[in-house]
Amino acid sequence: MLRLPRTLLDMDVAERYCVGDEISAWVSGEHLILDLTSEDESGDWDEDAENSLSAVVGVRAELGAGDLRPLYIAWLSAFGRWERDEDAFDHTAEDELEPPVPAGLGSLSAGQQALADFLRLDPDLLAVAAEASPAPVVVKDDPRRLAKEIAKLTETEKDELLLRVVRDQGAQVRMELLRRFRGEPGGDTDDLPRRSVAELLDAAAERRQEREREEAARHAAQEARRERERALARERKLEKLAADEEGAWLRVNEMIGVKKAGEYDMAVELLRDLRTLAERADRLGDFRRRFALLRQEHLRKPSLIERFDRAGLDRPLPV
Template structure:
C-alpha cells in the first residue's frame, strides 16, 4: 500500500474570493483550487498549513483520509445553529470535538488507527466529501443524529459508567449521509442497533413534509418574508437560504414532543444490548447462509443431473481434451472429470464412474501428467 494523505475542503455558504484563492495557492502549488473547493492528494510531503485555521477562515467542510487508517471530518456551522448546552453532551475525548469562533461552531469527527487495512488500501478518500456534506444541512435543520453517532463512535474508549446523551429520534432509520458517517467512523453495527432499540421511530412530524411546510409558512410574519425576498433579489441567495433554514429548524424544535423521565443508559448497558444484538444478527446471518447454501446445492445438483442425461457426450469431450497432450487440455479435462464424478455419485454410484474412468484411460495410460492430476484430485491411485 503506497502512502497517501488526502485533503478536501469545501466552501458552502460563500465562495472564496480571488485573494483567498491566491493565499491558498501560495501554500500549495499542486492543489486543485476553485471558488468552492480545495483538494490535494499527497503521496509525499504534507499540507503546509493547519486545517483548523482554514476551517475558521475559509471553509465550511473538510475531509481528511490517510493510508495508515486515520480519517477526519470537520463541519462549520453558524453559531446561531446550536447552544453550547446542546452540543456538550456529545463531546468525547477521541471521536467528537467541538470548537467555537466568534461566528461559528466547528464540529470534528475523528477515526484514528483503524484496523481495516483493506478499506484504506482501496479508498483514496476522494468520495467521502460528496457523501458526508449533507450532514451539515441536516444539523442546520436540527437533526442531532450526526452528533449522537460521533459520541457512539467512541464506544470502545468510554467507561462502563459513561452515560449516553439523549437519543435523537430516527436513529433506527438513518439518512444516507448518516449511514456514510457510520461507515466513515467504523461504528460497530451491533452497538448502533443496541442504541436505536426503543427510541423514537422517526424525526418529528413524520414523513408529511408538505403539511409541515404549510403549517410553518402560516406562522411567518410579513416582515420576515420581505427580508428573505429582498436578500434573494439582491443575489444573497445563500444568506436567504440560511435564514429560512434557521427559522424552519427553530419551528421544528419547538414542535418536538417533550419526553419526560427517559433514562439515559450507561455504556455497560449498551454493550450488553450490543452483545444480544450480535447474537440475533449472527443467527439471522447463519439462517441466510444456510438458505443460500441450500439454493446453491440445489442448482449444482440440477447441473449434475443434466450432465447425466447424456454422460457419453461428457466422456467424448474429456477424451478430446486429453488427446491434445497439453497442460491446458489436461486441466480442462480434470475439471470436467471432477464434476462428472460428482454427477455419477449423485445419480448412480462411484463404482460406475470408476468403471468408465478405466475405459477412458486405456488410450491415455502413458500420459504421466494427466495421471498425476488424477491422483492429486483423488480420482486415481498411481
C-alpha cells in the same frame, strides 16, 4: 470539522454529545466548531476519504435546521470504538448514560449515513440505538401561522433580518426564523429513558451474534440446496453416460489425442465418472484393467500421467 453559527447550534446542546477527543466543540467568534474524529488503528490510507467528506457535508445544514441525529451518531461512534480497541475508555465509562436520542435514527438521510460510515459506526450498534428513537415528525408549516409570527417581529428585527439576507445570509436567516417559530427541537425526547454505554454495547453484541447465526443458517441452507442440485445434475449426467460407456472410452482416447492440457483435464473427469459407474455395477475390476492399459499406452505423456496420479483413478473410491 463543521462550523455553524452559534444562533443555529447552542454550545450547551453540542456539549451533551461530546466525548473526550473524539467529539469536541468550541466557540470561535460568532460560530461553533464541531470536531468529529475517527481513527483507524490499522493506519491504512483511505483512498475514498475525500468522497466521503463530500457526502458528509450535508449534515451541516441538517444541524442548522435543528436535526440532532448527526451529533448522536458521532457520540455513538465514539463509544463504538470500544469494540475495536479495549483500551479506548476507562471501565467507568460503561455507566455513562446516552444523551437525548433524537427522532428518526431508524431512517437516516444520505448525509447522515455517510457520516456514520465515515466515523466507522457499527450498523448493529446504530440499529440498537434506533430502537429507542421515535419516528420523525413531519413538520408542515401553516402559512397563516407563519404570517402571524412574522407580524410579531419588530420593525428593527425585520430590518436586521433583511440586511442579513442582502448580505447573503438568507439560508441562515430562514433557519433561525423557523427554529424561533417552531421552538427548539429535541425537547420531546429529553424525558425518554436513557441507556448506559454498557447496555448499548451489550445489546449490539447480542444483535450481531444473532444476525451472524441467522446468516450462517441461511448460508448453510443455500449450500445444502446447491449441493442437492449438484447431486441431481451429476446423477443425470451419469445416467446419460451409462447408456453409452463404450462411446465414453472412445471420447477419452480422442481427448488424450489432442495433447492439450484442457483436454487432458476433461479426459480425467470423464474417467472419474466411468469409474463411478463401474463401482455401482460391481465392475470395478474391468475399469482398472482398461485404465491400466490406457495408462501404459500413454506412459510417455508425463503431463497426462501426472493428472492420472493426482486423480487417483486406480485407488479405491472413498466410502
